[in-house]
Amino acid sequence: MQMSFRWYGPQNDSIPLKYIRQIPGVTNIVGAIYHIPVGETWPLADILALKSEIETAGLTLKTVESVNVHEDIKLGLPTRDRYIANYCATLKNLAQAGIEVVCYNFMPVFDWLRTDLAKPLPDGSTALYYDEEIIAGLKPEILVAQMEKGANGFELPGWEKKRLGEIKKLLALYKNLDEEQLFANLGYFLAGIIPTAEECGIKMAIHPDDPPWPVFGLPRIVVSRANLERIVRLVDSPFNGLALCSGALGADPRNDIPAMIRHFGAMGRLHFGHVRNIIVARPGLFYETAHKDDSGSISMYDVMKAYHDIGYTGPIRPDHGRMIWGEEGMPGYGLYDRALGAVYLHGLWDAIKKQSEGEKQ
Numbered sequence: 001m002q003m004s005f006r007w008y009g010p011q012n013d014s015i016p017l018k019y020i021r022q023i024p025g026v027t028n029i030v031g032a033i034y035h036i037p038v039g040e041t042w043p044l045a046d047i048l049a050l051k052s053e054i055e056t057a058g059l060t061l062k063t064v065e066s067v068n069v070h071e072d073i074k075l076g077l078p079t080r081d082r083y084i085a086n087y088c089a090t091l092k093n094l095a096q097a098g099i100e101v102v103c104y105n106f107m108p109v110f111d112w113l114r115t116d117l118a119k120p121l122p123d124g125s126t127a128l129y130y131d132e133e134i135i136a137g138l139k140p141e142i143l144v145a146q147m148e149k150g151a152n153g154f155e156l157p158g159w160e161k162k163r164l165g166e167i168k169k170l171l172a173l174y175k176n177l178d179e180e181q182l183f184a185n186l187g188y189f190l191a192g193i194i195p196t197a198e199e200c201g202i203k204m205a206i207h208p209d210d211p212p213w214p215v216f217g218l219p220r221i222v223v224s225r226a227n228l229e230r231i232v233r234l235v236d237s238p239f240n241g242l243a244l245c246s247g248a249l250g251a252d253p254r255n256d257i258p259a260m261i262r263h264f265g266a267m268g269r270l271h272f273g274h275v276r277n278i279i280v281a282r283p284g285l286f287y288e289t290a291h292k293d294d295s296g297s298i299s300m301y302d303v304m305k306a307y308h309d310i311g312y313t314g315p316i317r318p319d320h321g322r323m324i325w326g327e328e329g330m331p332g333y334g335l336y337d338r339a340l341g342a343v344y345l346h347g348l349w350d351a352i353k354k355q356s357e358g359e360k361q
Contacts, residue, residue, distance in 0.1 A: 001308075001312055001316055002315045003026050003316060003342055004029065004030045004063060004317040005023065005028070005030065005342065006030040006031075006065065006157075006317055006333065007020060007029050007030070008031075008034065008333070009031065009034060011034070011035075012330075013330065014330070015329070017029070017053070018057060019335055020059065020335075021057055021058050021059055023339045024343055024346065025342060025346040026342050027059060027060060028063060029061050030064070030065045030315065031061055031065075032064055032066060032067070038069075038070050038071075039070035039083040039086060041086045041090050041093070043093070044093040044097070047093055047097045051098070061097070061099070062099060062101065062315065063099070063100065063103070063272065064103065065103035066102075066103050066105060067087065067090055067094075067103075067104055068104065069083075069087070069104055069106060069189065071170065071173075073188075074106060074108055074185055074186075075174065075177065075185065076181065076184070076185040076188065084193060085192075088192070088196040091196050091197055091200050091202055092196065092200055095202055100202065100203060101202070101203045101205055101272055102197075102203070102204055102205065103272055104204065104207065105208075106182070107220060107222075108170075108174050109167065109171065109174065110216075110218070111210075113143070113211065113215055114128045115129060115134040115143070116128070116130075116131075116150070117129075117150040117331040117332075118150065125323060125337070126322060127287050127288040127322045127323070128288045128332050129286075129287040129288075130211055130251070130284075130286055131284065131285045132211075132283075132284030133284065135216070140167055140171060140216050141167050144167060150331070154329065154330040156330075157330060157332065174217075174218055175217075179219040179220075181219075182221050183234075186221070190235040190240055191234075194239055197237075197240075198239050202239065203238075203241055203271040204240055204241060204271070205242055205243035205272040206222055206241075207243045207245060207248070208243075208245050208249045209223050210245070210247075210251070212224070212248060212249055212255070213252065223249075223252070224249075224255060225255065225259075225263070228260070232267065232269045238268050238269065240269070241269040241270060242269055242270055242272070243271065243272035244257070244260060244261060244272070245276075245319060246273075246274065246276055246277070246303050246319075247278045247288065247298075248274070250280070250297065251278060253280055253297070258299075258302040258303055259306075261303065261307055261310065262306050262309065265306070265307070265311075265312060266310060270310070272314060273314070273316040274316075275300065275316055275317070275318060276291065276318065276321075277293075277296030277297070277298050277300055278296050278298065279295075279296045288320045288321070288332065289322070290337065290340070290341075291318060291321075291341035291344045291345060292344060293348075300344070300345065301348055301352075304345060304348040305348075305352050308349060308352045308356065316345065318341030318345060319332075319338075319341075320332035321334055321336070321340075321341055322337045324337050
């Protein structure tokens with residue numbers, strides 16, 4: 001298991017690599033190139049420069065999150081072939097830099113959504129918060145404006161401002177696209193990139209939709225075990241796999257996260273683990289909380305034990321953290337709570353490992 005930490009680069013992230021290096025057990029940075037427009041090829045020189053900066057700090061770069069998928073691919077427009085060719089070229093360049101896993105998502109328009117980026121919690125911390133009832137009463141463009149304002153000058157991870165500036169146009173394009181068509185467009189994309197991924201030795205890991213249900217009438221398909229099963233069979237290759245996010249899928253209590261880890265791990269399709277805890281207060285309302293097992297609705301012990309029991313050796317990262325101790329930073333991506341999460345998850349792993357070794361004696 002490679003304990004990892006997401007970092008947004010020197011231009012976008014307020015956390016220095018030297019601080020991340022000091023988190024016990026964290027060895028791997030999850031990074032990306034952010035100044036290249038979505039759909040264009042990432043230059044090899046830029047990738048190597050990022051890798052060099054990370055390695056100079058005593059860390060490694062083996063996992064990329066995310067190589068974003070152009071909206072024309074999701075929509076199935078005639079221009080998608082050019083963007084798929086560019087995506088393949090990016091994979092080839094990433095392979096030359098030693099990248100082993102690439103995370104991506106296939107969410108229409110929005111990468112992720114929340115209704116509050118700094119919801120006060122009883123302990124004085126703040127956290128990402130989602131309430132479907134609030135969503136139901138908002139226009140998409142209003143929510144986008146509120147989230148950008150609530151970011152307090154920080155970039156919102158995964159969001160593309162240029163794309164969201166055309167939100168009304170995008171929503172109109174998706175008006176007649178349903179789940180089956182989105183599945184078909186994902187299948188077309190995978191058929192176009194997986195041969196290159198196989199050639200390069202890069203494992204593709206699709207991230208679940210966050211939240212895992214339709215939003216503003218947009219179809220969402222990476223939402224359940226049945227749909228994940230369908231996705232990995234769209235192109236039956238071990239390089240077509242999953243980034244299993246406990247918080248995204250766990251927002252729907254019907255999703256049994258440890259069972260999914262065991263199932264897809266046994267298939268060899270689990271390539272990346274995002275581990276975070278949330279509180280599901282009621283259907284459609286959830287918020288981030290501390291990683292500790294009894295702090296939320298998802299048992300981190302059961303999640304980590306499932307990863308251990310399948311013999312998982314890939315990257316895991318503590319996902320969204322609260323803002324604690326007065327820290328100000330990118331929503332969900334401060335240093336302190338994610339560092340606590342990494343150490344806590346590693347502590348669970350160590351205990352589970354020793355327990356397992358004792359049972360074998």
